[in-house]
Amino acid sequence: MERILDLFDSLPKTVLQKGRYYTRKLWVRVTLMGLLAVAAIGVSQLVEQLIPDDLAKSLGGVSADRLLNLIANAMLSVTIFSITVMVSVYQSSSTQWTPRIHRLIMQDRTTQNTLAVFIGAYVYSLLGILLRELGVYTDEHAFVLFWMTVLVLLVIVVYLVRWVLHLQGFGQLIDISRQVEETTRDRFKERLSQPCLGARPFVSDQPDKTRAIASWESGYIQHIYPEAMNAVAKEHEVDIYLDANIGSFVFLEEPVLHVHQRGDDLDWDALCEDVRGSLIIGDLRTYDQDPRFGLIVMGEVGSKAMSPGVNDPGTAIDVITRIGRILSDYKDETEATPEEVLDYFYVRPLDPTDLLRDGFGAISRDSASTLEVQQRLQQTLSGLMQHPDKGLSAAAKEFAIKELERATQALVFEPDREALRASAHPSVSGD
Structure with a gap:
């Protein structure tokens, strides 16, 4: 009996975690929307039986046929276009920044919901046309089908407008950086909350x-x-x-x-x-339950920006700032107490030294000879040194000392070295 109670106690959270994992899959949302389309057809058939004959005959079946054919033709073209845009963005982001980015873009909710609605509407229209041809919906009993189709059209218009607005920034660097930051920060807060x-x-x-x-x-x-x-x-x-x-x-x-x-x-x-x-x-790392992976991906974006083919210090500076903002939420897991402690299971806490290395390691190495990036790195580490957690503060100071030494060796112009030392915390530069 005790074993059964324990299993039932852990079941809701486990099911919730698995459910959240699967809802990020595109095929799951498409399947759910397809089932919703089938349900809409079934509900309209049931409601039709409750409509008075005079009202039911006020709209002919030809009106519903026109709308169904319009949706069937339009949704096929729009879905193909949307998939083409998705593939193009996936390829360009993987090539320009890092292959780890496109797996996050694939989980973009607006894109997945829009595709699911388009495909669901296409399934709805095909079922409606099929049932009309089979005589299930006669001309005298197409009133509910017509208005249900109008409702589907309204949903399509809403998601089409959302999709057009989303495409204005979809796949651009600012949008990608913000997505990675939000995902990493959410996973980070989720981990620290438990x-x-x-x-x-x-x-x-x-x-x-x-x-x-x-x-x-x-x-x-x-x-x-x-x-x-x-x-x-x-x-x-x-x-x-x-x-x-x-x-x-x-x-x-x-x-x-x-x-x-x-x-x-x-x-x-x-x-x-x-x-x-x-x-x-x-075979692959995922963002779920792994905030360190998000920091690594952000570091890769900043590192790629410093490659000779891109040479974009501004992006590296932006990424450093975002990583610093994420790490400012850090709390020592050994001092925090979860709502309900799992007494039989032990997990190693996050190490602030690892977090700093994951986020800043690649950028600091590849931008060692770029003054502006190194200045922002020292300023960010100086801010983290003021963090109330002593572990993060000490790790930030140690990391800043090492990276200041690396950068001063890479910078060949003495005024640049002096400017960098001035940007560092006094306890790091020795002033």
């Missing part, structure tokens, strides 16, 4: 006499269902320690988790099988 994913912080070595669960495939740790993992640990009377954080790459047979047994009996095979259902390993 420190260590709601588990206990894993800040030291695991206890003695632990047993390792090896990776069942090579890949990145993409997602963890912490409530389900805690329920598995409680069921088997063990403590589970996650060695690597989300986004880490693990090889086949490399230890991923360590298990410390609490009880006397342990079904090891059953435990391993249950654990595999609560941890997803894949």
Whole structure:
């Protein structure tokens, strides 16, 4: 009974996490909109039976046919055009900035919703035409079908206007940078709102006499269902320690988790099988549950901007500012307390040194000889040194000292070196 209660307790959050994961898929939204179109046809057929004959005959079936044919012809062309625009933006963003960008653009809600509405409207029109040809909707009983089609047209117009407005900035650098920043910041806040994913912080070595669960495939740790993992640990009377954080790459047979047994009996095979259902390993890193990946992608955008083929210091400066804004939300996960602590599961907290390296590492290296970018980097790090969290403040100071040394060696003009030192925090420059 206790096991069943634990499973039911962890089920809602696990289902919610999985649901959010799948709703980001384009095919899911298209399928849902197609089902909604089928439901609309079915509802209109039911409502038609309640319409008085005099009112039902006030509109002929020819009126509905015209609208249905209009939607069928227009939606096919508009959908093909929209898909062409999407593919073009994906290719250009991958080539110009980083291939990791296009996977975020593919999850753009406005684009997915618009395509889903267009395809759903196309399905609706085809079903309407088919039912008219089969005689299900006769000329005397097409009143509701006509007005339902008018409603579909209104929805199409609204989403068409939204799509046109969205295309004005879709795929442009400012729009892409803002999307990456918002996604990374949301994942960052989400992680800090549930420190260590709601588990206990894993800040030291695991206890003695632990047993390792090896990776069942090579890949990145993409997602963890912490409530389900805690329920598995409680069921088997063990403590589970996650060695690597989300986004880490693990090889086949490399230890991923360590298990410390609490009880006397342990079904090891059953435990391993249950654990595999609560941890997803894949071939690519994802933004979900992995704020460090978003910082890396932003760093890649800034680094690519400093390449000789692009040579755009302004973009690198903009990215540095955005990364600094994200990191300003940092909180020490070991000092925060989640709403409900998962007592049987341990996760390593985010390390501020890793966060700084993920965000600024590539930019600082590739812009070492560009004064303006290095000045903004030192100014941003100086701001982070004032952060109330001592760990982030100390890590920012250490990073600033190292990057100031790198830049002063790369800059060959002495006045540039002096200007850079003036931009750094006094404790970094030694003034």
